[in-house]
Amino acid sequence: MEFGFTEEQEKLRKELHDFYATELPEDVSGVPALSRELQDFWMDLQRKAGKKGYLAPGWPKEWGGLGLGHIEVGIANEVEGYWGIAWPDGIGLHIVGPGLHLFGTEEQKKRFLPEISSGEKIWYECFTEPEAGTDEANQQTRAVKKGDKWVINGQKIYITGGYKPDWLYVEARTADTIPKHRGLTLFCVKADTPGVTVTALPCMGGYRANIFYFDNVEVGDDAIVGQINQGFYHVMATFEFERSNTGIAARAKRELQELIDFCRNTKRNGKPLIKDPMVRRALAKMAIDIEVLRLAAWRTAWRFGERKRLGPLDFDLTGFFSRLNAYTHPNLKMDILGAYGQLPMGSKYAKLDGAIERGWQVTRSYHYAGTMEAIKIVLAGRVLGLPRIPAKLHTTIMQALQEKEKQA
Ligand SMILES: Cc1cc2nc3c(=O)[nH]c(=O)nc-3n(C[C@H](O)[C@H](O)[C@H](O)COP(=O)(O)OP(=O)(O)OC[C@H]3O[C@@H](n4cnc5c(N)ncnc54)[C@H](O)[C@@H]3O)c2cc1C
Known part of the structure; x- marks a missing residue:
């Protein structure tokens, strides 16, 4: 496996970074589009990125992409992750578009793909x-x-x-x-x-x-x-695109770096937070977890590029690590911030603009495209070859749970 990137690939990374650094004000980067004003901003940026082919870099040029390979798409995702970009039409770009590429008619491709890659529709x-x-x-x-x-x-x-x-x-x-x-x-x-x-x-x-x-x-x-x-099978095939994102690790890495800087510059009991062994341990754990996720995501991108036959190990492993981090890291961050960790965005005394508190809330329901348990079942059965729970035992468990619910 080649861990480095070519000169051309680094050039692409720089081009994308330069574009977002120019277009994305620092105080908007990574901020969710919760207001009308921010929504208009993200919609405008989506159209601008679409004009340059950045929204769907892996799609053929005839459908508004740049015709780039999987490693380049991984780089584009990393840059988007770094800048905290969540495109208004993430579904069109990552679910519908790939679905139409694989299963759509020529008519449907002509009608929908250019509209999606140009960022015009949601x-x-x-x-x-x-x-x-x-x-x-x-x-x-x-x-x-x-x-x-x-x-x-x-x-x-x-x-x-x-x-x-x-x-x-x-x-x-x-x-x-x-x-x-x-x-x-x-x-x-x-x-x-x-x-x-x-x-x-x-x-x-x-x-x-x-x-x-x-x-x-x-x-x-x-x-x-x-x-x-055949819709179920088509969806399963396109979900695989949803799970191969290198951007999640890039975003997590940037947020961790911001927290590390905060710990360097903030004193508790007269000492910088970064000197506290508990804080150091938590930061180190998160750094290791993120690196594992980053490597797993790049492994998937690389295997895509090599045209290997991909399976649940590629998609569900990154899904597993990203969910695991999403559940556990906000707690560690909350602990580091102490009582300040509970202050929301906009609060006068909130640290890091309340991002830790918001991150904690969002990740409590972090199971779009499959919960942690669902992913574990897939990994256990299809990767480790473990047997499924026999249907009869499953029914007995479900009945017992329902009975307990009725009694409660
Ligand atoms: C942030 C977010 C965005 C979403 N966006 C969309 C969207 O745009 N479009 C869309 O269609 N859906 C969307 N969803 C829905 C998402 O796909 C479902 O929430 C998810 O599939 C789980 O279904 P559920 O919420 O009904 O939970 P349930 O399936 O009812 O599960 C409840 C709990 O039981 C566990 N469980 C269920 N079955 C088993 C089993 N066999 N063994 C062990 N444990 C089990 C689950 O892991 C979970 O903890 C979104 C969800 C979230 C949280």
């Missing part, structure tokens, strides 16, 4: 339902063919996004099959189609999720992505 991913989260195959939202239309009815929950979406990427049941995951299909639904309504679902940490309702929403055959009843 997509939301509508998969999760009240009874279908980890058990994604249990989706009950239905699409029924009537004449030349598909009629969609149902409800989707925890759909991330504080912007106004243009398109919804909806998974719906099109057949009652056993197993359940063989009866799901993917649809592109215009967000303002009659029958689509939305309710805001404010979440911890200030970000917004949504509940979408579909009430006799009509779409044509041209809305279907890939094959009918």
